[in-house]
Amino acid sequence: MFKLENVSYAYDTEDASGQGGSRRQALCGVSLQIKKGEWWAILGANGSGKSTLARHLNGLLLPTAGRVEVCGREVRDYARVQDLRRLVGIVFQNPDNQIVGNSVEEDVAFGLENLGTARPVMRRRIGEVLQMVGLSGRETVDPAALSGGQKQRLAIAGALAMQPQALILDEATSMLDPVGQAEVLDLLQKLHEDGLTVVMITHNMSEVLLADKVAVMSEGRLMMTGTPAEIFAKSDELQKWHIELPLITQLGNKLGVAGCTDLDGLLQKLEEMAED
Numbered sequence: 001m002f003k004l005e006n007v008s009y010a011y012d013t014e015d016a017s018g019q020g021g022s023r024r025q026a027l028c029g030v031s032l033q034i035k036k037g038e039w040w041a042i043l044g045a046n047g048s049g050k051s052t053l054a055r056h057l058n059g060l061l062l063p064t065a066g067r068v069e070v071c072g073r074e075v076r077d078y079a080r081v082q083d084l085r086r087l088v089g090i091v092f093q094n095p096d097n098q099i100v101g102n103s104v105e106e107d108v109a110f111g112l113e114n115l116g117t118a119r120p121v122m123r124r125r126i127g128e129v130l131q132m133v134g135l136s137g138r139e140t141v142d143p144a145a146l147s148g149g150q151k152q153r154l155a156i157a158g159a160l161a162m163q164p165q166a167l168i169l170d171e172a173t174s175m176l177d178p179v180g181q182a183e184v185l186d187l188l189q190k191l192h193e194d195g196l197t198v199v200m201i202t203h204n205m206s207e208v209l210l211a212d213k214v215a216v217m218s219e220g221r222l223m224m225t226g227t228p229a230e231i232f233a234k235s236d237e238l239q240k241w242h243i244e245l246p247l248i249t250q251l252g253n254k255l256g257v258a259g260c261t262d263l264d265g266l267l268q269k270l271e272e273m274a275e276d
């Protein structure tokens with residue numbers, strides 16, 4: 001689905017005097033392949049390049065060096081950038097910044113109208129995607145009246161209306177309450193079961209566990225890829241890259257290093273001690 005070869009990217013930045021000319025290197029030589037239907041989590045400290053990487057997956061940014069292929073075709077070879085944006089939907093952190101319509105159905109219709117979709121097709125598509133995200137019956141509701149989780153599901157519906165091959169989520173659950181987070185994650189699991197490729201940027205380790213594969217970023221470089229279990233086993237490296245594991249995983253890893261593989265036995269001993 002995605003193939004990145006030696007991708008580097010630098011932002012043009014202006015210095016405080018407004019003279020400009022300086023560049024900030026945000027990605028350095030990133031190579032990564034994401035297959036169709038896989039669910040990836042991207043982990044990394046603040047400023048490590050996760051969002052910059054995400055923006056390369058649907059042509060919002062083009063690499064300064066290296067190449068990005070989406071569905072077997074170089075991003076620069078897409079005749080229209082809209083074709084690429086249709087193939088790869090992206091949902092951002094703040095649900096309020098992504099709403100464009102005055103009603104739920106108008107919001108989903110927006111992207112379809114831009115494509116010049118015929119009315120009857122549009123009606124049907126809107127019905128289908130609102131059903132998928134669990135917002136059927138809310139067609140005429142003002143999006144401002146929705147909960148955070150509902151707003152993010154509406155943003156996902158807008159992307160799904162384009163019939164994408166992949167969905168990128170850039171910390172899309174981080175501003176939601178636990179109920180909203182669970183709603184969005186349930187939806188993603190269903191879409192993934194139906195074959196959608198999911199790339200999720202997150203700081204939340206329980207979300208990482210849902211992924212098939214994890215990519216770890218630090219200072220613009222891809223440091224490691226693997227299954228969640230493989231990644232969580234490398235707590236020393238993760239700490240070096242300023243990624244905090246949940247306490248329970250740290251404890252499990254420490255006990256493993258100390259030669260304690262009999263966790264059940266250890267727990268039993270602790271219980272006995274507590275009873276004494």
Ligand SMILES: Nc1ncnc2c1ncn2[C@@H]1O[C@H](COP(=O)(O)OP(=O)(O)OP(=O)(O)O)[C@@H](O)[C@H]1O
Pocket residue numbers: 011012013024025026044045046047048049050051052053
């Ligand atoms: N528009 C921009 N102009 C200049 N520099 C930028 C811009 N956007 C990001 N950067 C810089 O590029 C680097 C990577 O930023 P990026 O937003 O990709 O990181 P991130 O991993 O998504 O961080 P966060 O966890 O805070 O979202 C950082 O050093 C950042 O300051």
Ligand SMILES: [Mg+2]
Pocket residue numbers: 050051052170
């Ligand atoms: Mg970011």
